[in-house]
Amino acid sequence: MSGYRAIALTASIPVFMQYLDATAITTALPAIAADLRVAPIDLNVAILAYQLALVVFIPLGGVLANRIGARNAFIASLLLFMVGAVASAMAWSLGTLVAARALQGIGGAIMIPVSRLLVLRSAERHELISAMNWLVIPGIVGPLIGPALGGFLVSYASWHMIFLVNLPMALLGVVMSLWLVPDRRDEEGEAFDARGTVIVAILIVSLVIGLSGVTGQVAPAVTIATLLVSVATALLYLRHHRRAEAPIIDLTLWAIPSFRLSMLSGTLIRCLFGAHAFLLPLWFQLAMGFEAAKTGVMLAAGTVGVLVSRLVGGPLIARSHPRSVSVGGGIVFALSLLGTAFLRADLPLPLFYLLIFGQGFGLALAMLVIGPAAYVEVPAERMAAATGFYSTVQQLTLSLGVITGVWSLAAMRWLTHATPYDNRAYAGSMLLLALLALGAVMLNRRFEPDAIVSLRPVRAARGD
Template sequence: MNQTPTHQSLQPEFRLLVFLVSIGFFMQGLDTTIINTALPAMAQSLNENPLRMHGVVISYVLSVAACIPLSGWFADRFGVRNTFFSAIVIFTIASLGCGLSQNFSQLIFFRVLQGIGGAFLLPVGRLALLKIIPRTQFLSAMSMMSLAGLVGPLLGPTLGGFLVEKATWHWIFFINLPIGLLGVLVTFKAMPNVTEPTVKKFDLSGFILLVVAMVGLALGIESITSKEVSRTLSISMLVAGVIASLVYAYHAHTHQNALFRSKLFKNQVYTIGILGNFFARLGGNAIPFLMPLLLQVAFNIDPFITGLMMTPVVLGSLFSKPLVRPIIQKLGYRKFLIINTLMVGACIASFSLTTEATPVWVRAIHFFIFGTLNSLQFVGMNTLTLKDLPQQDASSGNSFLSMIMMLSMSIGVALAGTLLNAFTNYYGTDHMTKAFHVSLLCLGCINILAAFIFKQIPKDTSV
């Protein structure tokens, strides 16, 4: 009699492989959050306006978004080990370059390079586990790897503030060097170079269209209020982004080899999930960038204390994990996502009520509630988006979702920076706090509007 395979604990021969993939996951998670508390110190060192430092975040996240479609094809064509090894080497060298940067332009260049390495670390690492580890042990492997992904963001804000105060901002990048070196040494021992016997031709024209679309939209929004970039150039980038998006939509419908075929969007729930993910993440992804700036630039709070204050966001995220499934089972996806989207929007808008005199314990509870609601939102949206995809579309559907998540983060940070600069110009630098408050209100309202997308979820959508 055949028995269904049960989930087993991880065998010793796979532990080093999971440790290696966890290194990549940890590095990417740490790097996404460690920089936010260091931005004002970096601005001072590089003689830049701290309100214009969002380019450092956008350049990294946008590079990750742009290169995600490449990761799976490279791993199939050149092997998971070779691709993962190259990713760690690129990421580590770029980290060294970021730390040694003497001006803003050099830093942006190496952040782009770091983003290219980061784009491959997580998807290729996950793919390696999927191809090498037996199904019965896969759940144990993913659980171990997820822990590393949580530790990175948990340490990031506080570690960033600590390094800025006790050393210099350069060390937020140098800290990657020993971790990257360890990953390089372990790769050839732990990961076999699994390749695919047949790999379809890469959709280069589609990839270029996607890159133009993402870069045009993000940089167009980011530079629209900049005094260094002409309004004509900003609008031209936005128009180029929109046109490239429309051309890619046609390409996806007609090109057999397209990276993401248009048939993906025949699935109504997937389409709603993608749109919801994009718009409902704009405000939530801007908060980890915007709040450390508010605390340091407007309220003059030290970087280390700022980092500590941001920690409850991650603790709220951890607290929410066991709650997601029971809440969605009770309310259903439609009701849950409408209510939670409204609550996240209201929470973002309520940050506009904080002042320099707000007690630390009130800030901690506020951040904890935001972290909980935001994590519930992300997990709910992601599971809704992928739950009904047929097996043959799972890989490309998941890659497209990952790309949209990173694109939304880069546009969210660009939008936050643009709003902040526009309101600072309007109210004047003497009323910096007011500029932050109005920006937060706008981001909260955008999030509330995303609830209309989730109203389109069919009422009979099952959990």
């Protein structure tokens, strides 16, 4: 194995670890909450702490890649992720867990843009889908076993173990990086926009805290103050962007049509994914009464759907237009969410597996096109800026997804006067998510056919 495949396989290790970590912890939320003596819904703070750290520190990944080399930055991120995982396993309160998850998120933040940049720099445009598959498919094993592993560890061992299972993989990533990834650097480097980084960090943190406070988890005065701060810092960054030589988030990329549509559609889909991934484990365990192990096995069906979509997506794109594939995937995702809204504990389990499989299959099939479509019209010299921008928004939307899940659940509980153990609140939330998913389908239809047709394999494109 050589070329982009070897690099993508190495870069997939942090993808594996992050998805394993994220999916395992969602299954373990009720057990962690019971041990730390907090309400399960309150643990969204620990999830948000990790995701906020990802968003805030993602720009650091690009800076380190330019200053010390992408390979060295990649190795440093793996080691930092390991330290955060050990600290999370040792947490004894909600506060210590939040702090440890934030530290782990900093390591993950460096991983994300650096791993993507390593792959993008090693592949030609017509190899992008193949390269992204090599990056994502091994990482799919993480969410495939994550829910089941988290459920079994909670049921038969301890929730602390879900953070420690990543340590061997992180060490493997360090060895493979030293062996397979060339130590290439940008000798000239890029100017680091320190002021812009601080402004964006304040903007993101204040926005997420303010939005999460809308449901009453934060004092009303704090909610209003943070929302006002987010508006003020957004305006401040717009002013800074006009003057900065190399802004940390290059807003001029928004003028590129395929990049803009990929950002809009991908943001909505990832937000819905974050919401349903947060709600389903709570629904199945708290309202339907399923055990953690059983819940984990059922949720793994979604990752099987993701894996199948990655295996059949390439041939589908070779035989049909990429836009049609993204639209079809969005429709499957929306219909699967709609079907989930009608689930009850007394229904046959195969129906659960089928709908969860459909959610994973449809989402991944749509993203198979939407993700690479962001870069098809981006000039090579702006690729690093595009990956940093895209990665930042990508992680922010996952945080907003958790908030969306909390919002929808709170709204449905208010409308139906339901308790946290009532099916009606969760079913109504899924119905709302399904309606929003139709918006992503409409956005996917707006991709310019001539722009994203270049994502098709070379042989298929020549046959047009």
